[in-house]
Amino acid sequence: MKSVAILKMLGAALCLTVACGVSYAQDNSASAPAATTAAPATSARKVDRKLGYSVRKALSKTQGVDVSNITVRSRGGAVTLTGTVPDQGQIDKAGQAAQGVAGVKSVSNKLTVMQQ
Numbered sequence: 001m002k003s004v005a006i007l008k009m010l011g012a013a014l015c016l017t018v019a020c021g022v023s024y025a026q027d028n029s030a031s032a033p034a035a036t037t038a039a040p041a042t043s044a045r046k047v048d049r050k051l052g053y054s055v056r057k058a059l060s061k062t063q064g065v066d067v068s069n070i071t072v073r074s075r076g077g078a079v080t081l082t083g084t085v086p087d088q089g090q091i092d093k094a095g096q097a098a099q100g101v102a103g104v105k106s107v108s109n110k111l112t113v114m115q116q
Contacts, residue, residue, distance in 0.1 A: 051077070052072045077103060
């Protein structure tokens with residue numbers, strides 16, 4: 001009779017341990033902030049991409065600037081221009097055109113003159 005009571009007690013303890021472990025494993029409060037921070041990061045990338053497109057469009061509309069070898073990158077309103085252009089005047093025009101786009105906070109002009 002005592003062995004049956006001991007087995008019941010061990011069975012109850014095992015069930016309690018399993019039940020507590022399951023509720024702990026299902027607690028997803030630690031992963032909830034990660035899900036909410038993914039949306040702002042995606043939104044920031046979209047804003048950066050849109051600003052980059054706007055700068056690229058402004059450069060293509062600028063008279064006398066060859067945009068075929070210019071790369072535009074944007075992050076948080078800071079725009080970086082890289083690539084090559086045929087002459088120094090185009091470097092200056094590209095920097096001014098990028099600075100004139102709404103949303104641009106700063107321009108890092110890393111364009112170089114391509115020797116032909």
